[in-house]
Amino acid sequence: MSIIPARAMGRPLDRFDGADKVRGLAPYAYEHPVARPAYLSAVRSTIATGQIMGIDCSQASAQPGVLGVLTHLNAPRLGTDDGELRILQSEEVAFRGQFVGAVIAETSEIARHAAGLVRVDYRPRPHDVDLESSREQGRLRVPQQIMPMFPVTVDKGDVESALAAASVRVEHNYRTPWYNHNPIEPHTTIACWNDDQLTLYVSTQYLMGVRSTVAAAFRLDPQQVRVYAPHVGGAFGSKVPVHSDLILAVMAAQLVPGRSVRFALTRHQMFTQTGYRSPTIQRVRLGADAEGRLTAVDHESFEQTSRLGEFAEHATRATPTMYATPHLRIRQQVAALDLPTPSIMRAPGESVGMFALESAMDELAVACGLDPVELRLRNEPVAHPLDGRPFSSRGLAACLREGARRFGWQPRQATTTPSRQDGWLVGTGVAASTYPVLRLPGSKATIRVTPDGRYTVLMAAVDIGTGTRTALTQVAADALRVDLAQVELRLGDTAYPPAAQEGGSAGITSWGATICVGADELRRRIAAEHGGTIPADGLEVTVDMPENPHLEQYAMHAFGAQFAEVRVHGETGEIRVPRQLGVFAVGRVVNPKTARSQLIGGMTMGLSMALHEASLLDPRYGHVINHDLATYHVSSNADVPAVQAHWIAEQDDQLNPVGIKGAGEIGIVGAAAAIANAVHHATGVRVRELPITLDKLLTV
Amino acid sequence: MDTEISLRVDGAERRLTVDTRTTLLDALRERLGNTSPKKGCDHGQCGACTVLLDGRRANSCLALAVAHDGAEIVTAAGLAADGDLHPMQRSFIAHDAFQCGYCTPGQIVSAVAMLDEAANGWPSAVTFEAPDGSDGAVGTGPVDLATSPDEIRERMSGNLCRCAAYANIVPAIQEVAQS
Ligand code: FES
Ligand code: FES
Numbered sequence: 001m002s003i004i005p006a007r008a009m010g011r012p013l014d015r016f017d018g019a020d021k022v023r024g025l026a027p028y029a030y031e032h033p034v035a036r037p038a039y040l041s042a043v044r045s046t047i048a049t050g051q052i053m054g055i056d057c058s059q060a061s062a063q064p065g066v067l068g069v070l071t072h073l074n075a076p077r078l079g080t081d082d083g084e085l086r087i088l089q090s091e092e093v094a095f096r097g098q099f100v101g102a103v104i105a106e107t108s109e110i111a112r113h114a115a116g117l118v119r120v121d122y123r124p125r126p127h128d129v130d131l132e133s134s135r136e137q138g139r140l141r142v143p144q145q146i147m148p149m150f151p152v153t154v155d156k157g158d159v160e161s162a163l164a165a166a167s168v169r170v171e172h173n174y175r176t177p178w179y180n181h182n183p184i185e186p187h188t189t190i191a192c193w194n195d196d197q198l199t200l201y202v203s204t205q206y207l208m209g210v211r212s213t214v215a216a217a218f219r220l221d222p223q224q225v226r227v228y229a230p231h232v233g234g235a236f237g238s239k240v241p242v243h244s245d246l247i248l249a250v251m252a253a254q255l256v257p258g259r260s261v262r263f264a265l266t267r268h269q270m271f272t273q274t275g276y277r278s279p280t281i282q283r284v285r286l287g288a289d290a291e292g293r294l295t296a297v298d299h300e301s302f303e304q305t306s307r308l309g310e311f312a313e314h315a316t317r318a319t320p321t322m323y324a325t326p327h328l329r330i331r332q333q334v335a336a337l338d339l340p341t342p343s344i345m346r347a348p349g350e351s352v353g354m355f356a357l358e359s360a361m362d363e364l365a366v367a368c369g370l371d372p373v374e375l376r377l378r379n380e381p382v383a384h385p386l387d388g389r390p391f392s393s394r395g396l397a398a399c400l401r402e403g404a405r406r407f408g409w410q411p412r413q414a415t416t417t418p419s420r421q422d423g424w425l426v427g428t429g430v431a432a433s434t435y436p437v438l439r440l441p442g443s444k445a446t447i448r449v450t451p452d453g454r455y456t457v458l459m460a461a462v463d464i465g466t467g468t469r470t471a472l473t474q475v476a477a478d479a480l481r482v483d484l485a486q487v488e489l490r491l492g493d494t495a496y497p498p499a500a501q502e503g504g505s506a507g508i509t510s511w512g513a514t515i516c517v518g519a520d521e522l523r524r525r526i527a528a529e530h531g532g533t534i535p536a537d538g539l540e541v542t543v544d545m546p547e548n549p550h551l552e553q554y555a556m557h558a559f560g561a562q563f564a565e566v567r568v569h570g571e572t573g574e575i576r577v578p579r580q581l582g583v584f585a586v587g588r589v590v591n592p593k594t595a596r597s598q599l600i601g602g603m604t605m606g607l608s609m610a611l612h613e614a615s616l617l618d619p620r621y622g623h624v625i626n627h628d629l630a631t632y633h634v635s636s637n638a639d640v641p642a643v644q645a646h647w648i649a650e651q652d653d654q655l656n657p658v659g660i661k662g663a664g665e666i667g668i669v670g671a672a673a674a675i676a677n678a679v680h681h682a683t684g685v686r687v688r689e690l691p692i693t694l695d696k697l698l699t700v
Numbered sequence: 701m702d703t704e705i706s707l708r709v710d711g712a713e714r715r716l717t718v719d720t721r722t723t724l725l726d727a728l729r730e731r732l733g734n735t736s737p738k739k740g741c742d743h744g745q746c747g748a749c750t751v752l753l754d755g756r757r758a759n760s761c762l763a764l765a766v767a768h769d770g771a772e773i774v775t776a777a778g779l780a781a782d783g784d785l786h787p788m789q790r791s792f793i794a795h796d797a798f799q800c801g802y803c804t805p806g807q808i809v810s811a812v813a814m815l816d817e818a819a820n821g822w823p824s825a826v827t828f829e830a831p832d833g834s835d836g837a838v839g840t841g842p843v844d845l846a847t848s849p850d851e852i853r854e855r856m857s858g859n860l861c862r863c864a865a866y867a868n869i870v871p872a873i874q875e876v877a878q879s
Contacts, residue, residue: 018793019785021801022808024736024776031735039730108730109721184740184748184862185802233738233802234862267741465800465863593796597865601799604864629745629860636857640866641850 001550003588003651003659004516008474008484012593016470017231017463026231029203030188034260037190038067040252041111042245042269043101043118045093048127048622049338052091052100056119060103065110068255069118071101075251080217083308084341087244088251093122094308095339096622097272099244104252104261127338129622131279131304134335140302143312143334150317150436156386157327159285162296166287170363174284174356175689177614178624179277181345182634185233186267187245187274191253192260196220198253199260200227202246205239206501207460208442211494213242214250230492232464236605237344238274239464240503245273271615271627275343278303278313278334280352284360287327292368292375296327299357305334306341313342314349318434318669319357321557324381338622344503346605347665350435351672355609358431358673359688362680371411372430372677373400373561384555392554392654395585396432399561402648403430403583407563424567424576427682431673433560433584435666437655438506443545444497445511447476447518449526450538453486457518461491461499461511466664467594468507474590475512475658479519497542505558505662508590509655514545516657550654558661560584562603562670566678573694577607577675580643585650587661595663599645602667607643608635610672611691705769709734710778718765724758725749727765728775736777736805740860747859750806750813751775757813759858776805779812788812788876795872799863807859811873814855818843818877826854845877852877 020026027033045052057069075088087099101118105111134140143152163169190201198220204210207227215222232239249263265273280303287296301315316330345351365372380397383390403409409428419426446458457476463469469489477484490496500510521541526534550556565579580603589595612633615624626632645667652659672690679697680686687696706715709732716731725742728734728751737760740748744762751760752774760773779786788808791797798804819842827843845851849870856869 014793015796017801018798019789021798021804022776022785022789022792023779024738024805026801027735028738028802030739031729033733037730107719107722108726109719113721182862183800183802184746184860185738185800186740232800234800236862264739267743267745465798465802467799594799597796597799597863597868600867601864604866605862608864628743629741630743634860634862635864635866636860637866637869638850638853638857640864641853643867 001653001657003653004478004657006478008477009588009590013470013474013591015467015594016473028185028188028231028233029190029201029229030262030264032190032201034190036259037262038104038106038256038259039108039111040249040261040263041103041115042099042248043115045096045098045100047093047122047124048096048129050093050122050124052093052120053123054121055101059117060114063110063114065106066114067104067106069101069103070251070255076254078217079219085217085242085244085247087247095306099248102248102252104256127622129337129339129617129619131281131302131335131337134337135281135302140333140335143310143332146312146314150314152314152332154320154328154330154386159296159298159327159329162327163285163287166295167290168288168364168367170360170367171285172360172363172688174282174359176280176352176355177690178279178617179345179609179613180271180615180632181236181238181274182270182629182632183234183236183238186265186270187239187243188264189246189249190260190262191249193253193257196224198225198250200225202227202229203232203239204229205232205235205462205464205503207462207494208498209501210242210246214246217247218250227494228492229462232462235464236346237348237503240344240501241275243274267629268627271624272340275341276615277345278342280313280315282315282356284356286360286364288364288368292370292378294323294325294379297323297325298329300331301353303334304337304339304342306339307336309341310334311342313352315353317349318353320386321384321434321555322357322432323379324385328385346602347435347669350665350669351609354669355672355690358670359676362429362677363686369413373404373409374411376400376432389553389555392550392556393650393652394559395648395650396559396561398648399559399583399585403561403563403581406583406646407581409563423570425570425682427566427678429564429566429674429678429681431562431670431677433562433666433670435505435558435669437509437556437558437661438504439548440500440504440506440510442498443500443510443514444542445514445518446497446540446542447522448538448540449522449534451534451536453482455480455482455487457487457489457515458496459491459499459511460494460496461507462502463491464502466502466598467591468502471508471590471594472511476515479516505664509660509662510545512658512660513656514543517546518543548656554654556655558584558586558666560666560670562674564674564678566675566682568679568682568697573697575611575679575692575694578641580607580671582645582667584645584647584666586647586663586666587650587652587655588659589647590660596645598663599667600643602665603643603645603671604635604640606668606671607640607675609690610675614691703766705766708772710775720766722765723761724763724765724768725760728760734775734777736775738802738806740803747810748803748806750809750859752809752813757810776808786812791872791876795868797868797872798865803859803861807861807869810856810859815845815877818845818851824851824854826850846874849874
């Protein structure tokens with residue numbers, strides 16, 4: 001495959017929608033001006049499992065301004081078997097906080113007040129929300145294959161014998177908590193039924209998914225559903241799947257045909273209704289020879305899913321890709337609990353799995369008396385450790401070296417004593433990052449050209465803040481070999497050709513590849529059919545995403561190395577991260593400005609994961625108790641003194657015609673491990689359970 | 701209960717009817733159609749709804765509209781004259797100090813107000829020295845933000861950015877503080 005030459009690509013262009021966003025004029029889903037909107041407010045279950053015995057809506061219905069009340073008694077029957085989406089279908093309650101009703105009213109104040117007046121009587125049943133005890137009692141199962149190319153069970157060689165024979169061994173459990181995405185824009189919808197047409201403004205990463213899921217659930221032809229998502233206020237995976245809030249909004253709109261129903265989840269509801277990252281309990285066992293060469297790697301992960309559906313956080317996914325080892329064992333198990341179903345969250349799998357693996361590698365470096373950068377370099381594989389395929393490109397070693405240089409990494413015998421400055425213990429840490437190059441099916445693109453040389457590219461793709469609108473226009477201009485000013489990209493509307501989701505760092509790789517094919521086709525037709533000049537009435541082509549002939553042949557992954565400096569106060573245990581530095585190998589960088597923002601955003605979310613975030617479950621009631629932004633702490637400005645992202649030049653011709661790997665996920669991968677490893681270097685305390693809070697450092 | 705109030709929003713006089721339960725944020729967004737201030741939490745915890753309320757930054761989700769009859773409100777949409785951008789807005793664009801942009805109007809209003817607060821000598825938790833360095837009293841002289849990113853970080857920590865553009869927000873503000 002040849003990759004297109006860069007003219008517009010590589011330039012650090014400002015975001016095209018910047019001027020609208022800084023004034024607040026770019027409309028997010030809830031904000032579309034609609035005539036006579038109605039407002040929806042949800043009623044949620046107050047028990048974890050059981051049955052609704054009675055529901056009294058009389059007081060709510062009697063409120064002036066109430067337009068309707070939805071319960072399982074009057075809700076339409078849904079044509080979906082997705083348990084998470086099947087709301088208001090029976091008396092059954094599957095988790096605390098599940099929707100059991102809703103009120104539609106003339107104003108949001110009335111809707112909210114009236115929702116509080118709906119009385120629900122329950123007969124609770126005992127519930128099981130405890131992952132630890134499910135694991136101890138063996139109430140676990142192997143999850144279904146998540147993506148066929150990434151097996152959930154691996155046995156290569158004989159791990160037990162190799163471990164027994166290893167000169168150096170480490171074996172530890174690592175734990176990560178429940179995380180919530182918490183985009184600052186909540187999940188929001190405007191839904192309006194007009195005759196048989198449903199119009200939706202949705203905060204989503206996947207317009208086509210919204211259309212097909214809603215069409216199936218309400219037994220519609222997809223053509224009856226039009227979805228708009230011009231701007232999305234952050235998502236981090238939570239807005240890839242359709243969640244029950246959208247179903248509720250569509251149900252409500254059915255009750256008031258012709259009215260546009262506005263629905264925004266409250267921040268509290270965001271902790272229950274929009275998926276989350278499952279907590280993980282992971283066991284990593286590493287065996288190495290006296291020089292630190294791995295002889296065995298064993299990684300197991302236990303996670304939760306719900307009784308309504310299965311989603312497994314594929315925490316072990318990256319492990320087979322990382323290091324050369326003759327013996328490898330991977331296990332993955334889930335427990336089905338009476339909780340909402342977890343879902344995709346930024347770097348699903350890698351972000352938590354690499355916390356465990358990269359912490360364990362640091363422990364191995366200590367055990368071997370080796371510098372942790374050197375340990376990783378020694379274990380670089382020449383080909384993919386699992387199946388022997390060559391890597392299309394593998395920049396880990398280069399990132400480690402370049403990162404060490406930029407960071408000022410002092411190679412160390414892992415036993416070196418850390419320094420103390422003004423009462424602070426200072427340490428440094430390193431960890432590797434990786435994320436696969438995914439290829440999501442289902443994209444098409446239409447490209448139109450008019451005789452004045454203006455090109456319009458149409459796709460139902462979406463910009464969730466990643467900079468797609470800007471970067472993909474750069475790709476299109478180069479694919480078409482024309483100036484940026486000649487190209488207009490239109491996205492965020494299902495009237496355009498279908499596009500894969502913005503997720504898995506695969507938005508721009510999938511869409512960009514499709515646009516390249518369209519550009520070739522357009523040029524070919526102008527040359528072949530029109531003698532090289534654009535016809536007077538213009539020309540239009542629509543193409544599918546190309547196959548990649550190299551897919552089976554090569555292992556395709558992005559890599560990176562992250563370094564962190566940590567200070568732990570000797571008296572209070574306060575933890576600060578004065579410096580994070582990452583170097584990444586992500587193929588071609590289309591727009592250095594927006595790509596850098598993605599990378600530092602990921603790294604900062606990794607800092608947040610390392611030190612702050614944890615959704616705390618109350619096992620008695622089955623809900624997250626710190627369900628707001630005051631008690632679920634995400635990094636704030638003062639937590640982030642300095643974060644730097646760099647990349648190495650990497651040309652990879654096997655990936656796609658643009659030569660890109662995507663940069664949305666990899667920044668978070670390894671960030672928490674680098675910080676945990678630095679905490680160990682600073683204090684001698686190994687924290688194997690995130691977040692690293694000061695109580696865990698009390699032994700200092 | 702409905703009440704009629706008037707607000708001056710981004711320079712324009714507006715009369716509107718609000719429920720006594722209506723927050724200033726919802727009055728702006730749902731009654732007046734000014735969606736520049738965003739709703740991130742409705743609890744005063746994220747800062748997305750920040751507006752200038754009678755010249756000072758405030759979380760509009762924590763204010764009841766009826767309590768502010770006659771108030772002067774400036775949102776990010778009204779920081780500069782029609783079609784123009786405020787220097788802070790230009791600096792945010794140049795530094796790519798946002799990704800999704802949902803926290804951004806709040807960040808920018810907050811930053812503009814914060815420059816004033818510092819100029820007026822209001823100390824923050826990281827202002828250890830008296831701002832004028834003379835008599836040990838705080839609040840007597842301007843705080844220099846241009847040379848103290850820590851001051852900016854501290855003073856901007858009421859505005860969460862989940863896209864985590866902090867490392868770009870700080871230099872964006874610093875540049876405006878310098879000029
Ligand atoms: S919406 Fe007001 S502070 Fe979050
Ligand atoms: S830019 Fe997305 S939350 Fe700040």
